[in-house]
Amino acid sequence: MLVSYKYHLIGSFFLTALFFSGVTNAEKSAEQLYKRLCIACHGPELTGSFGSSLVDDEWKHGATDADIAKVIKEGVIKKGMPPMGRSLSDEQITAMVVFIREKGKAASREK
Ligand code: HEC
Incomplete structure (x- = not known):
C-alpha cells in the first residue's frame, strides 16, 4: 500500500513536470531537441553544414x-534527411x- 502510494506520488510528479515543461517551455525544449537531433547536420546557427540552411528562407520542399513539419516528420531519406x-x-x-x-x-533582421 505504502509502496504503491509512493509510486503514485513519483508518477504524478513526473507527469506534472512533463506537462509544465511541454506547455510553458515549448520553444526552449524545441531548442534542446534541436541541439540533440538536428545540430550535427544543420549547424549551431541553423545555417547548415551537411544539411541545408534552415534560415535562408529557401525551402526545397x-x-x-505544414510543408516544413512534413519534412521533419517524414524526412527526405534519399538526400540524407532522416x-x-x-x-x-x-x-x-x-x-x-x-x-x-x-x-x-x-x-533576416541581421542581414
Ligand atoms: C543526418 C543529417 C540530418 C539530421 C540529423 C537532420 N537533418 Fe534536416 N536535412 C538534412 C539534409 C541533408 C537536408 C536536405 C535535403 C534535401 O536536399 O532535399 C535536410 C533538410 C531539412 C529540411 C528541409 C529544408 C528545405 O529546404 O526544405 C528541414 C525543415 C529540416 N531538414 C529540418 C531538420 C530538423 C528540425 C532536424 C532535427 C529534428 C533535422 N533536420 C535533422 C540532414 C539532416
Missing part, C-alpha cells in the same frame, strides 16, 4: 509550416517549426 516522426511527437514538431521560424526571422 515547400515553405508553409525522418523524425518516431523521435518527435506532432507537438514537438510544431514547436520545432516555430523555433526554425524564429531563428529565420532573427537571421
Whole structure:
C-alpha cells in the first residue's frame, strides 16, 4: 500500500513536470531537441553544414509550416534527411517549426 502510494506520488510528479515543461517551455525544449537531433547536420546557427540552411528562407520542399513539419516528420531519406516522426511527437514538431521560424526571422533582421 505504502509502496504503491509512493509510486503514485513519483508518477504524478513526473507527469506534472512533463506537462509544465511541454506547455510553458515549448520553444526552449524545441531548442534542446534541436541541439540533440538536428545540430550535427544543420549547424549551431541553423545555417547548415551537411544539411541545408534552415534560415535562408529557401525551402526545397515547400515553405508553409505544414510543408516544413512534413519534412521533419517524414524526412527526405534519399538526400540524407532522416525522418523524425518516431523521435518527435506532432507537438514537438510544431514547436520545432516555430523555433526554425524564429531563428529565420532573427537571421533576416541581421542581414
Ligand atoms: C543526418 C543529417 C540530418 C539530421 C540529423 C537532420 N537533418 Fe534536416 N536535412 C538534412 C539534409 C541533408 C537536408 C536536405 C535535403 C534535401 O536536399 O532535399 C535536410 C533538410 C531539412 C529540411 C528541409 C529544408 C528545405 O529546404 O526544405 C528541414 C525543415 C529540416 N531538414 C529540418 C531538420 C530538423 C528540425 C532536424 C532535427 C529534428 C533535422 N533536420 C535533422 C540532414 C539532416
